[in-house]
Amino acid sequence: EKGGYEHFMLKEIFEQPQTIFDSFRGRLDAEQLRVTLSGLDSISDKLLKARRIIIVSCGTSWHAGLVAEYIIEELCRVNVEVEYASEFRYRNPIIDENDVILAISQSGETADTLVALETAKKQGATIFGIVNVVGSSIARLADAGVYTHAGPEIGVASTKAFTAQLVVLQLFALRLAQLKGTISDERFKTLIEGLAKVPEQVDWILKTQKATIRAIADKYRGSSDFLYLGRGYNFPIALEGALKLKEISYIHAEGYPAAEMKHGPIALVDETLPVVFIATQDPFYEKIVSNMQEIKARKGRLIAVVSEGDTQAAELAEDYIVVPQADEILAPLLSVIPLQLLSYYIGVERAVDVDKPRNLAKSVTVE
Ligand code: M6R
Numbered sequence: 001e002k003g004g005y006e007h008f009m010l011k012e013i014f015e016q017p018q019t020i021f022d023s024f025r026g027r028l029d030a031e032q033l034r035v036t037l038s039g040l041d042s043i044s045d046k047l048l049k050a051r052r053i054i055i056v057s058c059g060t061s062w063h064a065g066l067v068a069e070y071i072i073e074e075l076c077r078v079n080v081e082v083e084y085a086s087e088f089r090y091r092n093p094i095i096d097e098n099d100v101i102l103a104i105s106q107s108g109e110t111a112d113t114l115v116a117l118e119t120a121k122k123q124g125a126t127i128f129g130i131v132n133v134v135g136s137s138i139a140r141l142a143d144a145g146v147y148t149h150a151g152p153e154i155g156v157a158s159t160k161a162f163t164a165q166l167v168v169l170q171l172f173a174l175r176l177a178q179l180k181g182t183i184s185d186e187r188f189k190t191l192i193e194g195l196a197k198v199p200e201q202v203d204w205i206l207k208t209q210k211a212t213i214r215a216i217a218d219k220y221r222g223s224s225d226f227l228y229l230g231r232g233y234n235f236p237i238a239l240e241g242a243l244k245l246k247e248i249s250y251i252h253a254e255g256y257p258a259a260e261m262k263h264g265p266i267a268l269v270d271e272t273l274p275v276v277f278i279a280t281q282d283p284f285y286e287k288i289v290s291n292m293q294e295i296k297a298r299k300g301r302l303i304a305v306v307s308e309g310d311t312q313a314a315e316l317a318e319d320y321i322v323v324p325q326a327d328e329i330l331a332p333l334l335s336v337i338p339l340q341l342l343s344y345y346i347g348v349e350r351a352v353d354v355d356k357p358r359n360l361a362k363s364v365t366v367e
Pocket residue numbers: 058059060061062104105106107108109110113156157158159247360362363364
């Protein structure tokens with residue numbers, strides 16, 4: 001049932017061209033310039049009135065929420081807050097019937113998320129679920145929603161469910177922006193055409209970068225700490241890269257917004273510390289390159305994820321991985337792929353049971 005792969009995690013990473021496609025199939029029409037999400041349309045009055053959207057989730061799903069915050073604010077011009085479900089539920093949050101809560105969960109059974117939603121629902125908020133498991137508790141509790149079509153995810157470390165969440169969140173932002181009139185036809189067209197290309201771009205990364213990523217994993221597998229840095233839409237991907245590494249290799253890793261490193265983490269940098277930069281072509285590129293120079297000056301070991309055709313970041317780095325160029329809003333879907341694979345190979349090299357790492361459960365049904 002692992003389809004010839006050594007682990008479920010590897011199978012699930014390699015399924016992503018298909019699961020990304022499945023998550024937009026029937027919902028995105030690049031020719032007619034249309035995004036169809038009937039779940040969203042069914043609460044469009046609430047969404048158009050809402051002064052803010054609150055995203056509630058945990059772990060990797062929380063990282064998808066952070067990416068969504070950037071995308072929804074940019075495209076829909078509405079305030080978005082992203083909350084850890086466990087914090088949100090206990091701090092007596094101020095919620096009323098004008099609030100829309102976006103719940104993101106692979107399993108649909110995460111206890112903290114579920115209880116946070118129940119509380120918000122009692123206070124009158126509208127709950128919109130982005131869930132993978134059909135008929136799960138969160139899906140049933142939601143007033144409306146959209147399923148991600150990642151299929152069953154067995155590996156404890158979330159991979160294909162995360163990229164499916166990103167796709168659905170992008171569709172959500174595009175449809176809402178269209179309803180609100182906050183996106184130009186041209187931008188809309190660029191983004192849906194770009195999204196339609198993502199499956200083949202992910203496939204390209206998996207096929208052409210696998211050997212490089214394996215070699216990088218082999219080279220750095222003995223490190224005791226890693227730092228992951230990114231900016232803008234790729235900042236949450238730095239967090240996700242670090243989480244994946246912690247979960248399946250037991251190596252300590254931290255993700256940070258690249259500019260924030262000067263405010264503390266840079267003190268960690270020495271000639272033993274691998275620093276993974278997400279340095280793809282986007283409006284932050286020059287800034288990222290200068291952050292890389294700062295790390296290099298302190299002898300940190302630079303590993304970079306760069307866009308095809310890159311010169312500066314690739315040249316600065318000791319090792320680099322290439323991803324295709326994409327619109328900055330779509331970029332996280334590509335830049336996360338090499339980080340998933342890097343963690344996988346490091347985990348395997350360190351003989352960790354990557355599908356079932358110690359102390360972790362696939363769904364956290366206790367608080
Ligand atoms: O099922 P959920 O999306 O609600 O789960 C949330 C987290 O428990 C989950 O993403 C966890 O962080 C994963 N182990 C990440 O790989």
